Amino acid sequence: xxxxxxxxxxxxxxxxxxxxxxxxxxxxxxxxxxxxxxxLPPGATDADIARLRALYGLDKTIVQQxxxxxxxxxxxxxxxxxSLRQDVLSLVLNRLPxxxxxxxxxxxxxxxxxxxAAILGARERGTAVEAGIDIASGTALAIPDFLWGLVLILLxxxxxxxxxxxxxxSPQLDLPFVTQFYxxxxxxxxxxxxxxDLLKHMLMPAVALALPLAAIITQLLKQSLKEVLDLDYVVLxxxxxxxxxxxxxxxxxxxxxxxxxxxxxxxxxxxxxxxVIVERLFSYEGLGNMAIDAVINRDLPLIQGxxxxxxxxFVLINLAVDMMYALLNPRLRHG
Amino acid sequence: MDEAxxxxxxxxxxxxxxxxxxxxxxxxxxxxxxxxxxxxxxxxLMLERLPPFWLDGAEPGxxxxxxxxxxxxxxxxxxxxxxxxxxxxxxxxxxxxxxxxLGLIAGYFGxxxxxxxxxxVDIWMAFPPVLFAILLVAVLGTGLSSVIIAxxxxxxxxxxxVIRAEAMGQxxxxxxxxxRIAGYGRIGIxxxxxxxxxxxxxxxxxxxDMGIAVIVEAILSFVNLSISTDDPTWGGxxxxxxxxxxxxxxxxxxxxxxxxxxxxxxxQFGEALKARFDPVLR
Numbered sequence: 351x352x353x354x355x356x357x358x359x360x361x362x363x364x365x366x367x368x369x370x371x372x373x374x375x376x377x378x379x380x381x382x383x384x385x386x387x388x389x390l391p392p393g394a395t396d397a398d399i400a401r402l403r404a405l406y407g408l409d410k411t412i413v414q415q416x417x418x419x420x421x422x423x424x425x426x427x428x429x430x431x432x433s434l435r436q437d438v439l440s441l442v443l444n445r446l447p448x449x450x451x452x453x454x455x456x457x458x459x460x461x462x463x464x465x466x467a468a469i470l471g472a473r474e475r476g477t478a479v480e481a482g483i484d485i486a487s488g489t490a491l492a493i494p495d496f497l498w499g500l501v502l503i504l505l506x507x508x509x510x511x512x513x514x515x516x517x518x519x520s521p522q523l524d525l526p527f528v529t530q531f532y533x534x535x536x537x538x539x540x541x542x543x544x545x546x547d548l549l550k551h552m553l554m555p556a557v558a559l560a561l562p563l564a565a566i567i568t569q570l571l572k573q574s575l576k577e578v579l580d581l582d583y584v585v586l587x588x589x590x591x592x593x594x595x596x597x598x599x600x601x602x603x604x605x606x607x608x609x610x611x612x613x614x615x616x617x618x619x620x621x622x623x624x625x626v627i628v629e630r631l632f633s634y635e636g637l638g639n640m641a642i643d644a645v646i647n648r649d650l651p652l653i654q655g656x657x658x659x660x661x662x663x664f665v666l667i668n669l670a671v672d673m674m675y676a677l678l679n680p681r682l683r684h685g
Numbered sequence: 686m687d688e689a690x691x692x693x694x695x696x697x698x699x700x701x702x703x704x705x706x707x708x709x710x711x712x713x714x715x716x717x718x719x720x721x722x723x724x725x726x727x728x729x730l731m732l733e734r735l736p737p738f739w740l741d742g743a744e745p746g747x748x749x750x751x752x753x754x755x756x757x758x759x760x761x762x763x764x765x766x767x768x769x770x771x772x773x774x775x776x777x778x779x780x781x782x783x784x785x786x787l788g789l790i791a792g793y794f795g796x797x798x799x800x801x802x803x804x805x806v807d808i809w810m811a812f813p814p815v816l817f818a819i820l821l822v823a824v825l826g827t828g829l830s831s832v833i834i835a836x837x838x839x840x841x842x843x844x845x846x847v848i849r850a851e852a853m854g855q856x857x858x859x860x861x862x863x864x865r866i867a868g869y870g871r872i873g874i875x876x877x878x879x880x881x882x883x884x885x886x887x888x889x890x891x892x893x894d895m896g897i898a899v900i901v902e903a904i905l906s907f908v909n910l911s912i913s914t915d916d917p918t919w920g921g922x923x924x925x926x927x928x929x930x931x932x933x934x935x936x937x938x939x940x941x942x943x944x945x946x947x948x949x950x951x952x953q954f955g956e957a958l959k960a961r962f963d964p965v966l967r
Contacts, residue, residue, distance in 0.1 A: 362807070369808035377824055492952045493945055494900050496907075500923065500941050508930055623813035627904050631927070641816050642908050645823045653820060661811040 352676055359672055363665045370661040371423065375416050378650050423658065429651035433644070438655035442637065446659065447530035448518055449629070449636035453622045455533070455552055456559035460621070461614070463560065464567025469603070471568065472575035473594050483568060490565035495624040499558035499631040506554055514551045516633045523547060555632040559624050563617050570613055574606035608679060615671025619664040700957035703950035710947060714766035722746050723757035725764040725917050730755050734933045750935045752925055758936060761917040762943055768911075768918050769947070772832055772902040773895040779837035780898075781891050784844025789883070791845070792852025793875045802849070806842045814839045818901055822910045829912050832905055836898045843897075844890055851883045889959035896951030903944055919944055 403409045410418070422429065428438035471483040493501075507515035519525065519532060523544065527535045533552070536544040578584060579602055587601045588594070626638030633639070637656060644652040713720060723746065732755035738748050749758040791802040821835035855861065856879060864874045899919075905911040906920030907927075919940050926937025 365804065366807050366811055369804070370811050373808060373812075377820065489949075492896075492949050494897075494948070496900060496904055497941065497945055497948065500927075500937065501945075503927070503930065504934065504937060504941070508934055619810070623815060626813050626816045626819075627907075630908060638813075638816070642819060645816075645819050645910070646908070648823065657812065657816060657820070660813045660816065664811045664813075 352673075355676055356673060359669055363669055366665055367658075367661060371420055371658065372416070374654050374657050375419060378654060379412065379415075428655035428658070431644075431649055431652040433647040433649040433652070438651050441640070441652065442655050442659050444530055445635065445637045445640050448532070448634065449622070449625050449638060451531060451533045452552055452556060452629070452634065452636060453559070453618075453625055456556040456621055457563070457614075457618055459556055460560040460563035460567060463564040465571065467564070467568040468571035468575060469595075469598055471572040472579065472598055472602075475576055475579075480572075483572070487565040487568040490561045491569070493562070495558045495562060495621075496627050496631065498561050499555065499628050502554045502558055503631070513554050515554055516551075518548070518551050518635050519544070520547050520551075551632075551634070555625075555628045555634055558628050558631075559621050563614070563621050566617055567610060567614060571606060571610045574609055575602050578602040578606045608675070611678070612671060612675055615667060615674075618671075619667055622660070622663060622667075699953050700961070703953040703957065706946050706950045707954060710766055710943070711770055713763050714770050717763045717767055721757075721760035721763045722748065723760040725756065725760040726915055728754045728756055734929070736933075737935050737939075749939050750933065752922070752936045753929050753933065758922070758939055761922055762919070762940060765917040765919045765922060765940075766943075768829070768906075768916060769899050769902060771829065772836065773898045773951075775833045776836035776840070776898040776902075777891055777894040779833065780840040780894060781844050781887060783837065784841035785848045785883075785887050787841070788845040788848030789852050789875060789880060792849035792854075793856045793879055794871070795853070795856075799849070802845065806845055809839075809842045812839070815901065815904055818905060819908060819910055822905055827910055827912060832902055832911050835905070836901050839901070840894060840897060843894060844887070847886055847890055848883055851886050852879050855879045855882050885959055885962035888962060889955040892955030892958060893952050896948040896955075899944065899947055899951070 400409070408415065426439055428442070430436065431438050431441055434441060467483050467487065471480045474480050490498075503515045506513045514520070525532070525544070526539065526541070529535055533545065533548050536542070536548060575598060579598070584597055584601050587597050592600065625636060626641055628634075629636045629638040630642050637659070641653065641656045643649075644656060729751075732744060732747065732751050733753055735744050735747050735751040735755075736742055737750045737758075738745075740750075743750065747757050747759070749762070751757055752761070787802050791799040817839045818835045821838055822831050825831035825834060852875075861874060861878055864878050865871075869877070902911060902918065903920035903923065906918035907924045909921070909924065911918050911920060922940040923937060923944075926933070926935075926940065930937055
């Protein structure tokens with residue numbers, strides 16, 4: 351049952367990825383301007399043009415071109431970046447860890463803030479505390495990450511300059527890292543001075559990304575908790591003499607968390623989408639920042655590669671959440 | 686919930702505050718050539734980085750100060766509002782028409798129509814929206830119509846998903862069944878019975894989406910990929926402000942406040958409208 355569900359989801363995922371590849375290919379091929387003409391020096395002959403056209407496969411039909419390109423992508427050949435003159439896949443893989451660390455850190459922060467606020471709001475339901483949490487989460491949700499980033503830059507970059515608002519790590523530091531997962535590696539190497547420097551750079555962009563998601567978690571989890579708190583078994587726990595906080599943490603939370611979990615999965619992909627502009631805002635050297643440079647430089651192979659990697663990330667997250675939901679939901683587990 | 690109680694819950698003031706700000710900003714944008722104190726494009730290096738009026742060194746007539754080229758900030762904000770509102774209305778309405786139509790078809794007809802439309806929505810959801818918009822503008826070339834098209838293309842799924850779910854719920858209701866027994870055609874039922882019932886959701890989403898369009902336009906102009914002329918945009922002013930943040934904080938603060946108020950107002954206005962139109966609450 352679970353395996354069948356997994357296989358169906360895997361198949362849908364492949365269809366989605368194929369669709370993404372088609373859309374990316376079409377969008378980039380309708381770009382006005384001849385890519386060959388831009389590459390040639392002035393005074394090139396018609397024969398030169400034809401030769402270059404054949405070299406890049408542009409003399410074939412658009413459908414043939416698509417499948418030639420796709421077969422390369424499937425083998426991991428994303429082409430060569432025009433602006434950076436390097437293999438697209440290695441460029442993307444080099445930048446991806448920075449974005450993954452930022453997004454994961456932001457997700458953890460959102461869960462911590464949102465979870466705490468939801469539990470507090472459910473415990474203090476009907477009071478001014480809950481009303482305050484409602485207003486705060488409503489505001490956090492209505493203002494997008496781009497604007498939160500700017501607010502944080504003003505508050506903690508200018509007014510009280512306590513955190514770094516530019517880059518991933520202080521440029522004067524000597525980095526001993528062999529992977530691009532700087533934060534993870536700094537902890538593993540027990541270089542906590544570097545960990546601290548990385549966190550000081552990561553905190554502001556991560557908060558900007560986390561606030562809207564924290565608000566969603568607060569609202570949904572609080573709602574689910576309040577519904578569960580009226581059920582018999584919770585009332586029983588209360589009668590047994592557990593305090594309200596104990597009742598929430600020990601009894602209500604595990605049954606109320608499931609709808610939130612599903613939503614967090616979808617929202618996590620939105621958060622990753624937000625890294626594109628937030629990284630730009632904080633000059634953080636991740637995938638999103640590279641994507642914007644690629645667009646500005648009209649580096650089509652690099653853009654294609656980055657968009658496909660984002661899409662792969664999104665569908666994998668959705669698949670993981672779906673599987674987790676199936677594993678945790680008793681009705682599906684035994685169904 | 687009766688109407689008096691709704692009013693007491695603060696739908697009224699919220700609607701008025703949000704609507705008031707939007708009306709003010711819209712009027713300022715429309716009347717920009719009449720009310721802007723200065724020419725928004727006029728550079729004067731003698732007047733560079735003047736602070737806002739309450740600080741030492743301010744010049745009369747430059748209420749919110751000037752940027753690093755000596756251009757009047759208030760006038761630039763007012764003129765930039767024109768682009769923001771044109772994009773907000775045009776992009777949100779385009780996204781609404783496409784998304785609502787597809788959502789209504791998918792939700793009401795179900796079956797193959799639903800499967801195909803839902804698959805397309807899935808594909809769209811696998812794109813990072815901001816990157817998709819930036820890519821589209823880069824491909825289409827900068828300009829007002831490119832920005833509007835790009836935002837509509839990335840945002841129609843929002844309408845599609847919500848309206849699909851609503852139409853699906855409505856089509857299971859008794860009144861739809863009754864209409865079918867009474868001999869109405871499927872398309873007739875969809876347009877005459879189901880559509881009016883999802884209009885409150887559409888209106889609320891439309892207002893919310895205008896706020897999102899304003900933000901996306903600001904992001905596009907922040908990365909210098911919006912309109913190609915010299916006309917000021919909120920995102921463009923923010924980009925200048927981000928660069929000169931340690932010399933002239935006001936160049937970042939005022940457009941930021943303008944954007945936050947506008948986005949909050951669009952979303953609050955949408956929520957309040959929804960509460961007012963919702964047949965269950967009414």
